[in-house]
Amino acid sequence: MQNFEFLSPTKIIFGKGTEEKVGAETKKYSDKVLLHYGGGSIKKSGLYDRIVKSLKDAGVEYIELPGVLPNPRLGLVNEGIKLCRENGIKFILAVGGGSVIDSSKAIAVGVPYPGDVWDFFTGAAVAKEALPVGVVLTFPAAGSEASKSCVITKEEGLLKRGHNTQLNRPVFAIMNPELSFTLPPYQTAAGVVDIMAHMMERYFTNETYVDYTDRLTEAALKSVIDNARIVMKEPENYNARAEIMWAGTIAHNDFLETGRIPDFASHNIEHELSAKYDMTHGAGLAIIFPAWMKYVYKGKLNKFVQFATRVWNVDMNYDEPERTALEGIRRMEEFFKEIGLPVRLKDADIGEDGIAEMTEKCKLPNGDTLGNFVRLNRKDIENVFRLAL
Amino acid sequence: MQNFEFLSPTKIIFGKGTEEKVGAETKKYSDKVLLHYGGGSIKKSGLYDRIVKSLKDAGVEYIELPGVLPNPRLGLVNEGIKLCRENGIKFILAVGGGSVIDSSKAIAVGVPYPGDVWDFFTGAAVAKEALPVGVVLTFPAAGSEASKSCVITKEEGLLKRGHNTQLNRPVFAIMNPELSFTLPPYQTAAGVVDIMAHMMERYFTNETYVDYTDRLTEAALKSVIDNARIVMKEPENYNARAEIMWAGTIAHNDFLETGRIPDFASHNIEHELSAKYDMTHGAGLAIIFPAWMKYVYKGKLNKFVQFATRVWNVDMNYDEPERTALEGIRRMEEFFKEIGLPVRLKDADIGEDGIAEMTEKCKLPNGDTLGNFVRLNRKDIENVFRLAL
Numbered sequence: 174m175q176n177f178e179f180l181s182p183t184k185i186i187f188g189k190g191t192e193e194k195v196g197a198e199t200k201k202y203s204d205k206v207l208l209h210y211g212g213g214s215i216k217k218s219g220l221y222d223r224i225v226k227s228l229k230d231a232g233v234e235y236i237e238l239p240g241v242l243p244n245p246r247l248g249l250v251n252e253g254i255k256l257c258r259e260n261g262i263k264f265i266l267a268v269g270g271g272s273v274i275d276s277s278k279a280i281a282v283g284v285p286y287p288g289d290v291w292d293f294f295t296g297a298a299v300a301k302e303a304l305p306v307g308v309v310l311t312f313p314a315a316g317s318e319a320s321k322s323c324v325i326t327k328e329e330g331l332l333k334r335g336h337n338t339q340l341n342r343p344v345f346a347i348m349n350p351e352l353s354f355t356l357p358p359y360q361t362a363a364g365v366v367d368i369m370a371h372m373m374e375r376y377f378t379n380e381t382y383v384d385y386t387d388r389l390t391e392a393a394l395k396s397v398i399d400n401a402r403i404v405m406k407e408p409e410n411y412n413a414r415a416e417i418m419w420a421g422t423i424a425h426n427d428f429l430e431t432g433r434i435p436d437f438a439s440h441n442i443e444h445e446l447s448a449k450y451d452m453t454h455g456a457g458l459a460i461i462f463p464a465w466m467k468y469v470y471k472g473k474l475n476k477f478v479q480f481a482t483r484v485w486n487v488d489m490n491y492d493e494p495e496r497t498a499l500e501g502i503r504r505m506e507e508f509f510k511e512i513g514l515p516v517r518l519k520d521a522d523i524g525e526d527g528i529a530e531m532t533e534k535c536k537l538p539n540g541d542t543l544g545n546f547v548r549l550n551r552k553d554i555e556n557v558f559r560l561a562l
Numbered sequence: 563m564q565n566f567e568f569l570s571p572t573k574i575i576f577g578k579g580t581e582e583k584v585g586a587e588t589k590k591y592s593d594k595v596l597l598h599y600g601g602g603s604i605k606k607s608g609l610y611d612r613i614v615k616s617l618k619d620a621g622v623e624y625i626e627l628p629g630v631l632p633n634p635r636l637g638l639v640n641e642g643i644k645l646c647r648e649n650g651i652k653f654i655l656a657v658g659g660g661s662v663i664d665s666s667k668a669i670a671v672g673v674p675y676p677g678d679v680w681d682f683f684t685g686a687a688v689a690k691e692a693l694p695v696g697v698v699l700t701f702p703a704a705g706s707e708a709s710k711s712c713v714i715t716k717e718e719g720l721l722k723r724g725h726n727t728q729l730n731r732p733v734f735a736i737m738n739p740e741l742s743f744t745l746p747p748y749q750t751a752a753g754v755v756d757i758m759a760h761m762m763e764r765y766f767t768n769e770t771y772v773d774y775t776d777r778l779t780e781a782a783l784k785s786v787i788d789n790a791r792i793v794m795k796e797p798e799n800y801n802a803r804a805e806i807m808w809a810g811t812i813a814h815n816d817f818l819e820t821g822r823i824p825d826f827a828s829h830n831i832e833h834e835l836s837a838k839y840d841m842t843h844g845a846g847l848a849i850i851f852p853a854w855m856k857y858v859y860k861g862k863l864n865k866f867v868q869f870a871t872r873v874w875n876v877d878m879n880y881d882e883p884e885r886t887a888l889e890g891i892r893r894m895e896e897f898f899k900e901i902g903l904p905v906r907l908k909d910a911d912i913g914e915d916g917i918a919e920m921t922e923k924c925k926l927p928n929g930d931t932l933g934n935f936v937r938l939n940r941k942d943i944e945n946v947f948r949l950a951l
Binding site: 174178186190191381389393431 | 571579
């Protein structure tokens with residue numbers, strides 16, 4: 174087990190009707206906020222009206238910035254930064270899913286920084302301060318509501334890059350599972366895979382003697398799988414939605430990373446896919462993760478056998494453990510299909526044309542490799558894409 | 563699943579050599595601290611010297627208050643409050659296990675309060691502020707390093723009472739598993755049972771649809787059980803000590819309570835036992851928990867069957883599920899014996915003489931009952947004690 178530091182100070186306010194606390198909670202930080210959200214869905218559902226009423230009742234002024242798209246763009250982030258500066262705003266309220274929260278986080282680090290906020294995403298600068306961000310979560314997936322991560326896409330060159338800092342953790346996250354009832358099946362399923370991927374990126378580590386966090390992760394995966402099956406059939410099942418929403422937060426707040434070195438190759442490979450084809454991140458992960466697993470499992474049989482037996486209840490084949498490992502991967506892939514996601518590039522009508530470009534653009538954080546569980550060079554990344562065809 | 567709020571903002575600094583960060587971490591809060599600890603064990607081990615050096619190197623002055631005993635006493639708490647007031651101290655550094663941390667927490671809420679600090683433990687007053695507390699943990703058990711709980715014994719009448727408040731959460735916890743290498747086997751085992759009990763008090767809930775936290779708790783229990791078996795044979799096994807130490811923190815920081823109503827009857831019943839006989843809390847729990855289970859399981863068969871099959875790997879007996887439940891309880895009791903703990907009052911040379919008095923003194927937080935999973939009246943509490951004979 175590795176030494177670690179862990180601090181996840183986001184206040185979680187979870188359950189039915191909790192969005193009505195947003196005004197009072199926000200008021201603790203500021204009297205004037207940027208209300209940042211996506212499109213019309215929060216207006217159609219009535220959530221927008223409830224938020225605005227709660228803010229007004231608490232005496233909180235707000236300036237609106239709607240228009241966040243999936244794979245949130247740098248252009249809108251810069252617009253938000255400008256709005257905050259011009260209006261003396263010191264608090265960002267994100268109402269939405271991971272895209273809205275990430276856009277809010279980028280605005281929050283950008284406002285006090287005199288340079289170009291993109292510097293934080295290229296690594297050219299280190300963020301030293303940020304405005305506080307509060308969240309009303311509508312879509313469990315990215316785990317951004319309590320995480321230190323933030324992913325933004327620069328329009329020019331479709332560069333999708335992450336910025337990880339303790340400053341990114343929201344001060345509060347209001348989570349009402351009912352708000353996810355109206356999510357379409359495809360978005361629900363993609364969210365489930367994103368949540369599972371956050372766990373699996375940490376589970377597949379070379380660190381041994383991480384039994385406690387291994388077991389917790391296996392338990393969390395099983396719970397998400399079981400509850401996803403319920404939710405796909407019963408979209409208004411409160412309890413199943415609630416289990417997934419809470420699991421989604423913990424999947425990415427680093428608790429399940431304690432003592433370990435995570436991998437995150439699949440996430441980075443997928444970022445190229447969703448940047449190029451504007452694909453839902455979770456759907457891209459449903460394609461990339463199985464391919465990555467098939468590419469790397471042979472050298473790491475023990476961990477894949479553990480994954481197969483403990484998460485997917487595969488009976489251990491003591492004579493041929495490789496069959497056990499492969500059966501685990503197969504069951505995961507079947508599960509992704511069962512909940513309606515693509516598991517091959519061709520399922521998403523994507524051919525091999527873009528592979529060279531995506532491979533070339535993929536960031537290699539270790540210098541010339543990507544990932545920690547298995548270090549992938551550019552040729553390996555191309556091979557993973559090809560296995561996904 | 564219940565609505566909930568969750569906020570556990572203690573910064574965890576975990577791993578080998580981390581005690582050397584104590585000076586720098588403390589300095590962020592104060593230049594002058596109360597250094598609170600127990601007896602000579604931290605001097606013998608050299609930990610005291612390392613702490614003092616780190617404080618001096620960081621330019622932090624300290625005033626010492628040693629002498630915390632297991633089942634920490636109100637008298638010393640009052641002494642600490644006086645010392646802090648007289649010396650203008652605004653930070654308490656606890657070096658030790660749950661007793662030292664709890665004593666520190668009580669001092670921390672006592673210093674700014676003009677009345678008697680015991681008021682918080684009787685419920686006569688509500689704490690509004692507290693000094694920050696930092697922790698160097700030597701003994702994984704109570705989970706006090708990140709919890710909101712604090713248990714103190716008033717010498718007069720041997721009243722053992724708890725005070726739970728968000729103000730009690732330490733600002734940092736430095737956790738080096740090596741510091742637990744020298745713990746005697748009995749203390750190690752008692753710590754393991756205290757950790758398991760914190761999980762089980764939350765696991766045995768009437769709340770349904772808490773699959774995620776149920777599964778996490780089962781996973782955590784399994785990991786603690788497995789690693790306890792290693793540690794009892796190999797007291798200097800770093801990884802196994804580390805798994806237990808980290809599991810011990812999460813067992814009591816309320817994460818595993820999210821969405822649930824916990825029970826805590828066994829804890830309260832045990833408090834009377836350890837108050838009267840000055841027994842180690844974890845050892846008392848090894849006696850009380852099996853008795854409580856045998857007393858209540860019949861009306862709650864499903865949860866005990868789940869506990870038996872998932873935690874203790876009991877094969878389900880579909881014809882007679884009661885046998886499955888009882889086998890789970892039996893395996894738990896065997897495990898407690900295996901690690902060297904008493905599982906009956908008579909194993910600790912305690913007869914029935916004190917039962918009437920302990921029953922009478924036991925606090926009934928619900929008015930006339932104790933516990934939530936099953937509500938126990940005084941007669942029930944007496945019956946649990948008698949089942950433990």
